[in-house]
Amino acid sequence: MSPVLETKNINKYFRKPVDFHVLKDISFSIKKGEFASIMGKSGSGKSTLLYILSTMDTDYEGKLFLNNELVTGNSHQALSKIRNEHIGFVFQFHYLLSEFTVLENVMLPAKKLGVKTYQEIENDAKEKLEMLNIGHLGLKRASRISGGEKKRVAIARALINNPTILMGDEPTGNLDSFNAENVFQIFKRLKEEQGLSLLVVTHDYDFAKRTDRIIEMEDGRIISSGP
Amino acid sequence: MTQWKVILNIAKTHLLTKMKSTATASLGVTFGIGAYITLVSFMTGLNAMLDDLILNQTPHIHLYNEIQPTEKQPIALYDAFEGAFNVVHSVKPKQSQRKIHNALPILDYLKKDPEVKGATPQVRAQIFYLSGSIELGGNLIGVDIMEEVRLSNFRDYIVEGSPEDLQNLDNGILLGAGLAKKMSLSVGDRVQISTVRGDIFPLKIVGFYQSGIAEIDNIQSYANLATVQRILGEATNYITDINIKLNNIEAALPMSQMLEKQFNIKATDIKTANAQFETGTDIRNLITYAVSITLLIVAGFGIYNILNMLIYEKMNDIAILKATGFSGRDVQLIFMSQAMIIGLVGGILGLCIGFGLSVFIDQLPFDTEALPTIETFPVNFKVHYYVIGIVFALISTFIAGYLPSNKAKRIDPVRIIRGT
Ligand SMILES: Nc1ncnc2c1ncn2[C@@H]1O[C@H](COP(=O)(O)OP(=O)(O)O)[C@@H](O)[C@H]1O
């Protein structure tokens, strides 16, 4: 099966405060419908890698392909569009626009994409929230809900444009075991029912071992890429 | 493709949740524009009034014979001294008459010119007003009164009586208001005048003339052209001045130069005669714009500050927006829209306040002896000042918004999300 995401010899350096080779020769690929997890000690470069894969960070060497198309070297404008259409991202910390309602937060990327009507987008957003068991929060201000709820809203937002790949930086990080399990089940269902590809950084081995493949990182290198 | 609806929606939410800052920034613009509209309306009103006061009484071109020495003294014509260094002491003016040569043909010629709205002959006479044993020096100007009324706002300056009264009475006089006061005369009274040669004539007062300029009102009076010619003992072709009104004031300078050459006569145009007056107008305009622009710059700094603050507070929002697919340009547009909304709201409010103040000033009584036709402060209501005002507001907020929004455009989302 063809890869949805592929990297070839990605290297990244931090120049400040000291020269630091943070990612070393990262080459791997994620196939369509694959649910992969990344594990590794803190500071091994997992987040840094994810920022590059999500096209937000463009300061690296090597090549990044999405759906077999070279992404590296595209303009910021083009990369924004790629992120909007193809990549759903769940941050390590919960990031929502605090002055908007939960529903508006979820709808924003779809409004930016501008393909569906307002009504369709609203229905989609409600559906995603229902799926994550937070349908009742729709009209609350994003600043008025708990941390675990924010995380799930962020997942709903990442899914709103039906992306090619969903990336998460510890998406179950500060969720209780019930909600963590819930998120895992949702990811699994998305993979199985919609063929969504997922790449998730996690510290939770119980979570990781149930994914298709564990990619292990150490000191900026991939030391094993599963299964 | 720009999703204006989303962008404006985000801008609106930011502005509404920061109501206090938004109001402060808008009020800055409001003051700037309000002050501009008020100042410019009042100042240009004042300018127009002063224009009326002086310029409307001044002919576009004034033709007269100037008393001056000849350029070539007689010795220059004498061959024997050619090339020598001649010194002439006690040079006297050239022997010539005050009257304009061929005045009647010149008048005919002018009246046929399509550029000329009208040309009026005048006879200026130095006279004395006699009041008992007191002699007051002054001028008596013989005019074709109905032509003067047609060509200038002469009628506005006749405070008692009417031009028709003068027209109908052969030995009538429109006495300067200052003179009337000095000599305690009223309409219907007789006043004795004496020419330089000593001939005395009684004239009947048909009205008072008040220009608003004391130096004129204290010495100058008007009578019919024929009356003054008769007083001076001159024929009907004796005319000392010709005043010309043109259809287009801009033609005054070239035409005066042409007439000077053509008729060998002195011709002054309105622009040259009132050069200092134009300077006054320019300076008033300069003050208006300097004050308004200063206020707008202050308002601009206010917007700049508030937007900078807002962007600092909204770093997280900016990072999230960028991470979820909004481009740098979208983010810039969000903050530019905020600046422009502040500019538009503040500007429109400023126009309203400016209009309100102008209406208020326009109704304030402004009573002054010097200006008989003015009852309230002069205010100029012109749409184009309001257009300039709103354009001003938008330009200044655009500039004030551009720099901060450009910063927002370039914020690196990774740095924010990483939390360093
Ligand atoms: N902006 C930065 N400048 C310099 N070093 C950085 C920067 N961001 C991260 N690092 C360093 O890079 C390494 C990898 O960081 P990160 O990708 O966040 O690791 P992980 O997510 O695996 O914990 C760490 O040692 C961290 O200190």
Ligand SMILES: [Mg+2]
């Ligand atoms: Mg990390």
